[in-house]
Structure formats: C-alpha cells, structure tokens
Amino acid sequence: MQSSEAGPLAVDETAKSEFAAIDWSMPWFAQFAARGQRWQHAALASYAALLAEMNADASEMRQTTGRGQRLGFIAQDDLPSGASYEAHIASTGCVPTRHNLHDFFNGSMWFAFPRIKAALNARQSTAIDALGIGPTRGGVRDTLxxxxxxxxxxxxxxxxxxxxxxxxxxxxxxxxxxxxxxxxxxxxxxxxxxxxxxxxxxxxxxxxxxxxxxxxxxxxxxxxxxxxxxxxxxxxxxxxxxxxxxxxxxxxxxxxxxxxxxxxxxxxxxxxxxxxxxxxxxx
Known part of the structure; x- marks a missing residue:
C-alpha cells in the first residue's frame, strides 16, 4: 500500500474537510460513533490509513459478504476494469472504497448491520447473474x-x-x-x-x-x-x-x-x- 505522502492513496484536502465535518453528537451518527470516530481519525490521516483501519476491523469481525466471502476493503482503483461492483463484492469479499463520506458510511453499515448488507449484496449479485448489467437495473435491483x-x-x-x-x-x-x-x-x-x-x-x-x-x-x-x-x-x-x-x-x-x-x-x-x-x- 502506498504512503500517505503521494500517489493515489495520498491525503486529499477536500476529503479531509468532509471527514472533519462529521458531528458524532447527532442521533443519526451516534449509532456507530465508537467505531466511526476511530475511522474518522484514520481518514483524516490518509486514504491508506482509512483502508487499513477498516480492514483491521473486518479481520477481527470475520464478516462475510453475499456469497460467504470474507469481507475486506480495497481502493476503488483496484476494482478490475469492467467488473460489476456488487458482483465483485459477492465473488471476492472485497468492497471497492473511495476516500469520501459516501463510501465511509457504506463501510460503516457493514459493521452496524452486517446481515442486512450481506443480504442486499446476495440479492443484487443474483439479479446480475440472471439479467446481466444493462442500462437499467430493473425493479428488484432498483429497490435494493x-x-x-x-x-x-x-x-x-x-x-x-x-x-x-x-x-x-x-x-x-x-x-x-x-x-x-x-x-x-x-x-x-x-x-x-x-x-x-x-x-x-x-x-x-x-x-x-x-x-x-x-x-x-x-x-x-x-x-x-x-x-x-x-x-x-x-x-x-x-x-x-x-x-x-x-x-x-x-x-x-x-x-x-x-x-x-x-x-x-x-x-x-x-x-x-x-x-x-x-x-x-x-x-
């Protein structure tokens, strides 16, 4: 993994300001504040530090994704070209993750409600197997x-x-x-x-x-x-x-x-x- 000083996993000042804005006293964030604050400190340090913290927790929890693969987090750039996000998670256990709030909160839900996240991934990947990836997701995938x-x-x-x-x-x-x-x-x-x-x-x-x-x-x-x-x-x-x-x-x-x-x-x-x-x- 690359250093936080340069390269694709370097510190992003815009991302840092976004992560700094999380107010853990708000009730919608308080539900996972204990882990979230630790991840926030890592995210403020670097993209690499955030992924390392997330993977340390995943290793300890031994959570699995929709098809029983052990949960882990990878940089978004490590998602193979042309691969489907949900299908990749189901088949490898690896969740492509960007250094931003959207993916930070997505990762948090894998720990707050792991079975729900795995169920969503299982249903999404099954729908992809049946219908493939097209211009629209279809009704079930849209609902998921x-x-x-x-x-x-x-x-x-x-x-x-x-x-x-x-x-x-x-x-x-x-x-x-x-x-x-x-x-x-x-x-x-x-x-x-x-x-x-x-x-x-x-x-x-x-x-x-x-x-x-x-x-x-x-x-x-x-x-x-x-x-x-x-x-x-x-x-x-x-x-x-x-x-x-x-x-x-x-x-x-x-x-x-x-x-x-x-x-x-x-x-x-x-x-x-x-x-x-x-x-x-x-x-």
Whole structure:
C-alpha cells in the first residue's frame, strides 16, 4: 500500500474537510460513533490509513459478504476494469472504497448491520447473474439500491403508529403520539447516501422507511440486542421476499423524528406541507 505522502492513496484536502465535518453528537451518527470516530481519525490521516483501519476491523469481525466471502476493503482503483461492483463484492469479499463520506458510511453499515448488507449484496449479485448489467437495473435491483442508499429502519410495536406512517398522518405519528417514540417505536439510519446528506441537515431531507414490526419486549432490550434483532429480521425479509418494490417503503422526513432536531419540539414545525406532505394515499 502506498504512503500517505503521494500517489493515489495520498491525503486529499477536500476529503479531509468532509471527514472533519462529521458531528458524532447527532442521533443519526451516534449509532456507530465508537467505531466511526476511530475511522474518522484514520481518514483524516490518509486514504491508506482509512483502508487499513477498516480492514483491521473486518479481520477481527470475520464478516462475510453475499456469497460467504470474507469481507475486506480495497481502493476503488483496484476494482478490475469492467467488473460489476456488487458482483465483485459477492465473488471476492472485497468492497471497492473511495476516500469520501459516501463510501465511509457504506463501510460503516457493514459493521452496524452486517446481515442486512450481506443480504442486499446476495440479492443484487443474483439479479446480475440472471439479467446481466444493462442500462437499467430493473425493479428488484432498483429497490435494493434504494434500501442501501436511503433506508431508515422504523422499528414499531404499535400497529397504529405504523399505519400513521404509511398514511402520512404526521400529526398522529409525530405530534399527538410523540411520547411513543423510544417506548413503542424508534428509527435507525441505514442508507449511506442519506447519512452523507445529513452531514449538512436540511428540513426536506427524507428517508425511505422500512417498517419492522417488533415485539413489545424489544424496547426492554439494550441497544446491541435491538440492533442484532433488526439485523437478523430485516435480512431474512430481504432474502425471503420475492417481489421487492419501492412501494414497500414509506417516506419519513428525518428532521421530523422526535428528539432528533431541536426545532421539531414546536408543533408548528410540522405545518410545512412542502415537507410533511399529505401523500399519495390521502389525496
């Protein structure tokens, strides 16, 4: 691996400023702050140092990708010419990674939710085997990509709250039932493109919520237990559902999540219909 002083793995000043902007106190980043801060220090040193830190963690975790290959991270330039990104990960275990926030957060999800990432890779690579690489991905691959890039995991033990989310009933979900958050429902950020956007949060920033029905006891478990349960349950759903479509998601403006943004403590925050829209089901 090349030195951080020169060459393709050298320090990039633009990348350094991007990595320095991560605020680990924000709730969407706090879920993986312990590992993330360590990776951030490496990324600020050099591209080579970031890859080394990621691979050290991968070696310790012994995680596998979609077809059972041991997870590792390589420089983007090491992806063979003409090779498909997802197929390469499935067949070799090696995730091509650039020195930028997008791939930093992508790598983070391989550790936060390893089974979900492996399931997405397995489904993507199987679709590629069947249909090849063309100008369009097709419906299933589009849905998998949407999940990978922009998903929120909405864990919920109350069907009325899930119904409010599906029905764009923001007043019920985010105002009247505000006390249910943390006790009957909660959210995890998964999509790495969504996390990249949340470096500079804006009111209209919206994730695609994948609703996960959880038992009431879920909210009595500690955070690692809940994450492991979500990882297992959602990965099984991704592998076991034949017809994956974008209609399976519900839009959720991230800054509207209770306790995630100070301004949403005022009910008037949710009166902005350009963000909290009535939605297709209520029109």
């Amino acid at each position: 990509t949407l999940f990978d890039e922009n998903a929120l995991l909405f864990a919920c033990a109350d069907p009325s709250l899930s119904a409010a989310l599906r029905g764009f009933d923001w007043q019920t979900l985010l105002v009247a039932r505000r006390d249910a958050w943390g006790a009957r429902c909660e959210v995890r950020c998964f999509g790495h493109a969504l996390l990249e956007k949340l470096i500079a949060p804006f009111k209209a920033c919206t994730g695609h919520a994948w609703i996960v029905d959880v038992p009431s006891a879920y909210f009595e478990w500690d955070r690692p237990e809940r994450d492991a349960w979500l990882d297992q349950t959602v990965s099984a759903a991704l592998l076991g559902t034949d017809s994956l479509t974008s209609r399976m998601f519900a839009p959720l403006p991230v800054l509207g999540i209770p306790d995630w943004w100070a301004e949403n403590e005022l009910p008037a925050f949710y009166d902005d219909t350009s963000v909290f829209r009535p939605g297709r089901r209520n029109r």
